[in-house]
Amino acid sequence: xxxxxxxxxxxxxxxxxxxxxxxxxxxxxxxxxxxxxxxxxxxxxxxxxxxxxxxxxxxxxxxxxxxxxxxxxxxxxxxxxxxxxxxxxxxxxxxxxxxxxxxxxxxxxxxxxxxxxxxxxxxxxxxxxxxxxxxxxxxxxxxxxxxxxxxxxxxxxxxxxxxxxxxxxxxxxxxxxxxxxxxxxxxxxxxxxxxxxxxxxxxxxxxxxxxxxxxxxxxxxxxxxxxxxxxxxxxxxxxxxxxxxxxxxxxxxxxxxxxxxxxxxxxxxxxxxxxxxxxxxxxxxxxxxxxxxxxxxxxxxxxxxxxxxxxxxxxxxxxxxxxxxxxxxxxxxxxxxxxxxxxxxxxxxxxxxxxxxxxxxxxxxxxxxxxxxxxxxxxxxxxxxxxxxxxxxxxxxxxxxxxxxxxxxxxxxxxxxxxxxxxxxxxxxxxxxxxxxxxxxxxxxxxxxxx
Numbered sequence: 001x002x003x004x005x006x007x008x009x010x011x012x013x014x015x016x017x018x019x020x021x022x023x024x025x026x027x028x029x030x031x032x033x034x035x036x037x038x039x040x041x042x043x044x045x046x047x048x049x050x051x052x053x054x055x056x057x058x059x060x061x062x063x064x065x066x067x068x069x070x071x072x073x074x075x076x077x078x079x080x081x082x083x084x085x086x087x088x089x090x091x092x093x094x095x096x097x098x099x100x101x102x103x104x105x106x107x108x109x110x111x112x113x114x115x116x117x118x119x120x121x122x123x124x125x126x127x128x129x130x131x132x133x134x135x136x137x138x139x140x141x142x143x144x145x146x147x148x149x150x151x152x153x154x155x156x157x158x159x160x161x162x163x164x165x166x167x168x169x170x171x172x173x174x175x176x177x178x179x180x181x182x183x184x185x186x187x188x189x190x191x192x193x194x195x196x197x198x199x200x201x202x203x204x205x206x207x208x209x210x211x212x213x214x215x216x217x218x219x220x221x222x223x224x225x226x227x228x229x230x231x232x233x234x235x236x237x238x239x240x241x242x243x244x245x246x247x248x249x250x251x252x253x254x255x256x257x258x259x260x261x262x263x264x265x266x267x268x269x270x271x272x273x274x275x276x277x278x279x280x281x282x283x284x285x286x287x288x289x290x291x292x293x294x295x296x297x298x299x300x301x302x303x304x305x306x307x308x309x310x311x312x313x314x315x316x317x318x319x320x321x322x323x324x325x326x327x328x329x330x331x332x333x334x335x336x337x338x339x340x341x342x343x344x345x346x347x348x349x350x351x352x353x354x355x356x357x358x359x360x361x362x363x364x365x366x367x368x369x370x371x372x373x374x375x376x377x378x379x380x381x382x383x384x385x386x387x388x389x390x391x392x393x394x395x396x397x398x399x400x401x402x403x404x405x406x407x408x409x410x411x412x413x414x415x416x417x418x419x420x421x422x423x424x425x426x427x428x429x430x431x432x433x434x435x436x437x438x439x440x441x442x443x444x445x446x447x448x449x450x451x
Contacts, residue, residue, distance in 0.1 A: 019106035127178035207321035209281030258291035
């Protein structure tokens, strides 16, 4: 069966708009629109049947009937004009008769576009993408339709709608579509009788470094262990294990400036609650979700955060980032070099001479060698129990008192420094306690540098 015979067969049974007709043959005659393709099919059919209906040696009734089908079922104006000039009366086009496949969606794209514009009016974005979710009723109807007429060269209504509405919106908004990482994705939920719009707004990612000057705050928010964030007497109904965190000190100003719904804090590793983060700070990326504003004065935000949290935390080196950099930050955390300053208590008194001897042994045993650390007891409730091999790059020591020493330790990221010192009952080996042959305890720990 030829394409033209299929078209006539379709219109003998259904009214289909020109856009949807063209979509049924979208893989043929590429580099044109579905409307142009559908219009060309109907125009060619009209011209061919008009010519044959004027011939003296054919059955005029057949070709006049074909013209009537095109005029009345396809609502094709050129065919109607041909028949009207011949004095043939036609049934009026009823406004209630909608396209069998799309319910006249493609004839009303401007309405859909305006609804989208109203929805995104207060949102800042540089580019966009149109998406759609046709109802199962629309998809099933189209699948049955294609099977009925053996239509094998068509595209989906979803891709057709996304492309055509994208063109209308691009013209109206004077913004370009973006197919990989759009600032905003406008999703139309389509059904034969209505539609609704959902928005997917790409998060804003800001990179920076933070210093932490207090020893009693964690990096991120912790839910109360007893109530898991619901609020109870133990947490004074705050739902929090600790009253604040680095995350909670940083995020409010970012949320306010972007009008984001919420945020997520991504750290390049983390220090313990009682450990200070000094030097140039720890890398972090704050992810601001569903932001209504994307263009930020990072210098002013940094200034505001630091002024509000003086002597608690400080942020620096703010710049725009991305989701890809979040993955890179997480992946590289354990391959970085970190320098720590540890104040260490000894259960036994150690002379300065023995300290110097043991410091030499520490360097011989640890520097440029691997240690084995089994997940420490203190974090085993939240981390998988496994043995990690880590490198130690540098150890320097200072004797302060017979029971108090200071160590400068440079290691691979991910080393548990406290356990490196105390041995964690043999779970870290070798350890400083082994070398000193007496129990050692890390009293204070500071991170000085992260490369």
